Amino acid sequence: MxxxxxxxxxxxxxxxxxxxxxxxxxxxxxxxxxxxxxxxxxxxxxxxxxxxxxxxxxxxxxxxxxxxxxxxxxxxxxxxxxxxxxxxxxxxxxxxxxxxxxxxxxxxxxxxxNSPRALRDHPEKLALMEFARFAPPTLVTRQAEAIRAFHAEHRDIILKPLDGMGGMGIFRVGPDGMNLGSIIETLNQGGATSVMVQRYLPQIVDGDKRLLLIGGKVAPFVLARIPQGNEVRGNLAAGGKGVAQPLSDADRAVAEAIAPTLAARGLLLVGLDMIGNSVTEINVTSPTCFQEITEQTGFDVPAMFVDALEHALT
Known part of the structure; x- marks a missing residue:
């Protein structure tokens, strides 16, 4: 071909x-x-x-x-x-x-x-809201007061721009609310830009896990991107350490509940991000981590992808 x-x-x-x-x-x-x-x-x-x-x-x-x-x-x-x-x-x-x-x-x-229509229909931050039962408490808004109310309820939160990548623009605000106003102003630009807010998940210390859904199936290994030092972000681009590990039964159950729906929409490859047992993002534009998982585990992720592509073309 x-x-x-x-x-x-x-x-x-x-x-x-x-x-x-x-x-x-x-x-x-x-x-x-x-x-x-x-x-x-x-x-x-x-x-x-x-x-x-x-x-x-x-x-x-x-x-x-x-x-x-x-x-x-x-x-x-x-x-x-x-x-x-x-x-x-x-x-x-x-x-x-x-x-x-x-x-x-x-x-x-x-x-x-991936299907161009599916790419448009699944913005990577917003897409998880369809599967809210698997996600942490999440708010998407332009309204500063709504963000303040969310913080008052959950006390420890993560804020991020909807169009960010590689960990850019991610902030954590703890119970003291330090710098919350300044962060809201930075991210929502006076109400002009939507912001995603999520309850902070302490399991991030064990890694922000990248699961790969390929042709509606879940790869048997994940890459846990572990924050280093005082960093809250596990993204590799933000200095996180990538550690491959077997897919847990709990994570498999979540991924297998989501994968068929996304595959049916023309998403051959999806990067599902999880912290603990919660889905935090659904990445569809250009999911990564093939080489890191393959090199650390011996499981051939590129071969799984090409198998799925060849099957889709038959």
Whole structure:
């Protein structure tokens, strides 16, 4: 099969940990061919199919010059067997427009993973509210007074922007309410921006766990991202330490309750974040942690993903 990746610039990849690279490597190992483009290289002209300037590549095995370009061309997206959308957040206006172009490509016959409509319908912070029975007490609001009332009720809270990634903009406010007003002003910008507020979960000391849902099934290992020092954030980008561990029975029960619903909506790959037994985020844009789990446990996550992709295309 010929597989097109819509992703960030290839030159920006950190291949020692990049999940998109791990997908590419497994696809090439199985004999599939690879191509890559970026959202800004997609175009839709009236009367013509959605197309993109693509580079057909092969992986070299070299740590530096890790890919080789065989040719470049402008090609319709529906000409590929699959299009894998792996553009990293933020989910800004341009990401939103890219999903519309990808959805048009679907109407023309392209197979896109994750589904562009599902990407739009599942903003990564808000998506968990559909599964509130598995989440900690959570509030999404622009209203400063609502946030203050939530803090008064729960005493120890986490605040974060809806469009954040990698732990950016996450604050903890304890029972003393120190700096709550300043944090609200910073995050909600005078009522112009929505904020997510959640009860603080002390189990974060054991890690913010990333579970992978692939083709409606749950990977048997998770990556616990453990905060270091005085940090409240476990995100790897914020300095958290990633420790792979077996999936617990309790976490499996939650994940298996959620996975079929998301898979049925065209979400081939989902990163479910859990602290303790509570779901804190549902990541669908470009979930990561393939390489960390594989290297620490020997379980081949990229192979599980490609198995699911091949099955979806049959």
């Amino acid at each position: 010929n597989i097109l990746f819509v992703a960030d610039p290839l030159a920006s990849f950190k291949i020692y940990k990049d999940t998109t690279f791990a997908m590419m490597r497994e696809l090439q190992r199985r004999g599939h061919t690879l191509a890559a483009t970026e959202p800004q290289h997609m175009a839709w002209q009236s009367g013509q199919p959605v197309s993109a300037k693509v580079r057909h590549i092969s992986l070299t095995g070299d740590a530096e010059a890790w890919f080789r370009v065989s040719r470049e061309a402008i090609e319709p997206l529906h000409g590929f067997n699959a299009v894998i959308m792996r553009k990293d957040p933020p989910f800004d206006s341009e990401f939103f427009y890219a999903t519309h172009l990808l959805e048009q490509a679907e109407r023309e016959g392209a197979r896109v993973f």
